[in-house]
Amino acid sequence: MSKSCVACCVVAATLSSLVSGAVANAPSPSSSQPLVYPDARKTDHVDTYHGTIVADPYRWLEDDNSAETKAWVKAQNAVTDKFLEAMPQRLPVRKIYTTLYNFERYGLPFKEGGRYFWSRNDGLQQQSVVYMAKLLTDKPIVAIDPNQFSTDGTVALTGMKVSRNGRYLAYGKAVAGSDWQVWKVRDLETGEDLADKIEWVKFSSAEWTPDGKGFFYSRYDAPKDGAALTASNYHQKLYYHRIGTPQSVDQLVYENPVEKEWGFGASVTDDGKHVIINVWKGSGRKNGLLVMPLKNGSLPATPASVLKTITLEFDAEFTPIGANGNRLWVKTDLEAPRGRVVAIDLSKRERADWKTVVAETKDTLTAADVVGGKILAQYLQDAATIVIVHGLDGKKLNSVSLPGVGSAAGFGGKFADKETFYSYTSLINPTEIYRYDLVTGKSSLFKRPQTAFDPAQYETKREFVTSKDGTRFPIFIAHRKGLKLDGSNPTLLYGYGGFNVSETPSYRVTASTWMRMGGVYVSASIRGGGEYGAAWHDAGTKGKKQNVFDDFIAAGEWLVANKYTQPARLAINGGSNGGLLVGAVVNQRPGLFGAAVPQVGVMDMLRFHKFTIGWAWVSDYGTSDKAEDFKWLYAYSPIHNIRPGTKLPPVMITTADHDDRVVPAHSFKYAATLQAADTGNAPKLIRIETSAGHGAGKPTSKIIEERADVLAFFANAFDMSVK
Helix, strand or coil, X not given: XXXXXXXXXXXXXXXXXXXXXXXXXXXXXXXXXXXXXXXXXXXXXXXXXXXXXXXXXXXXXXXXXXXXHHHHHHHHHHHHHHHHHHCCCXXXXXXXXXXXXXXXXXXXXXXXXXXXXXXXXXXXXXXXXXXXXXXXXXCCEXXXXXXXXXCCCXXXXXXXXXXXXXXXXXXXXXXXXXXXXXXXXXXXXXXXXXXXXXXXXXXXXXXXXXXXXXXXXXXXXXXXHHCCCCCCCCCEEEEEEECCCCHHHCEEEECCCCCCCEEEEEEECCCCCEEEEEEEEXXXXXXXXXXXXXXXXXXXXXXXXXXXXXXXXXXXXXXXXXEXXXXXXXXXXXXXXXXXXXXEECCECCHHHCEEEECCCXXXXXXXXXXXXXXXXXXXXXXXXXXXXXXXXXXXXXEECCCCCCEEEECCCCCCCCEEEEEEEECCEEEEEEEEECCCCCEEEEECXXXXXXXXXXXXXXXXXXXXXXXXXXXXXXXXXXXXXXXXXXXXXXXXXXXXXXXXXXXXXXXXXXHHCCCEEEEECCCCCXXXXXXXXXXXXXXXXXXXXXXXXXXXXXXXXXXXXXXHHEEEEEECHHHHHXXXXXXXXXXXXXXXXXXXXXXXXXXXHHCHHHHHHHHHHCXXXXXXXXXXXXXXXXXXXXXCCCCCCCEEEEEECCCCCCCCHHHHHXXXXXXXXXXXXXXXXXXXXXXXXXXXXXXXXXHHHHHHHXXXXXXXXXXXXXX
């Protein structure tokens, strides 16, 4: 691999001319003249993949810390800022977005140590605050306020766990949206943090032992000599930390030095008798399970000696949902693509002894919990939630009555609890929080936000689209009541399509703002997600990834055919894997779309696995290291399929230079390639956030600025008047 950079003095000398030249020549958004983009140096670097020579002229942009890349970022932002500032829609859209974003938002309550805990954001707080109270009706007090972590809100609370005695709160925090976390411990009686500090944590929470003396967590080894963690040295280990001791003496609970891609998560059963260890490998849904007994609620002296295997075949999903005594209930898609619940006797763990408790149905089992001696099973019925309550013998007892066709989540708790909490939302209903009485089967409202968005003025519906190969899938459409189907409506189509993530109808300020602007908002439940179970996910992975793009294209065609919109007024948007989706379909069907914004997208499908956690995505994508996989990856990789001479719609790429999940190199190289190609005069911009990451924990101000700019970009492309 070749990398090159120039001396800092040369970069400094050229940066001024790059920026001033770009800004001076940047036309107004309405101009038909092409933008003048910053120069991006081309090299003659090539790679050979299984006999195919592939050029990679912008390989140097993979080094986001080099002086040359930083100069390029600054110059790109100057062009983009100039363009966005000139849009008459920018400030009006930001005003609408801010108004609609400014409403109370609550997290699901949970109970631990005799107190309830829940989060609340008053509307425009940079981060949500965690409160606690002995009764739901009591005035809550602050347990932890992440807004105190930093002055600009870029240090976020990433996770927390309360000890069972209610004394301590273990919590994680991360800077600028990074996946790296530092964990601390707070004494909830005094409100003060202890000296304990846990570092090098990523993709892990904390789990207390019942005695309250410490917690399990997973971490990576600290890089030697300051070297960055890459795919070659990712190796997660499960540890136990005792309160009041330094991290250096934490006890290693489990690692697998042979299977270095394994990761671990621990959960302690309600009765405190066992630790269930989830073993994950990459981003696939298939996982393993281990079990370790606890002695009087404490960690055994030699954990490895008492660890037992439940399953390590990685042939299906196995999600523990509850335990009592020696009985463990597990949600799985083993021999049941749409999911079932099995009961496992931990004293005889052979699969032949597993008992099906809740059998597979025509609907997709997405989650389940054993709470109050009952099994609460959440299903997707054509991508909308239904909830069925079962006895421990699997007998159906009743259904939870939900407010409408939308998305519900929650229903967690302990085996002996008499209550649980859940959230409900739809495209036009902000998230409401309900308390569910497990004895009476009745729901009662806990919190309903007051918002400037009036759902009564809008309507939402579920329609079905047929894809290229005859596959039928749902889309959810929302807009003002009385919409005329004359093909003129500005329409925003959103999708994801990967990693078993289900796209279900939920309230988004981006959607409500777009509807307030007069637009139609559409979310598509395409293949690659989990809406219809394991087979639906698998149908959008690896060599079948084209199905995802075909579905999304079919959704766009349906909207045009049914006169919701026309290609010139159809915008598309998606983030991360959804950014890949947008980049791929713009290349494949450029004439179907009027504007596109891929956000933090995976754009270089030949090299994604070489950066940070990218190796974990091979389960969905495959890898260019294999000849067969290379063929399909090369066929749709957004960077490698930009065709000079093909007119593309306006495109604005968004990324962050702090993103350590989908590294910014994807977007940098994609933008440079797009700008260098002859794809018409429509703008090809990149908006690079310089103080945030992939999205998790991003402060409110950054969220509003970025998402409002996305909508303003679409409005500008469609010449919409926004007031």
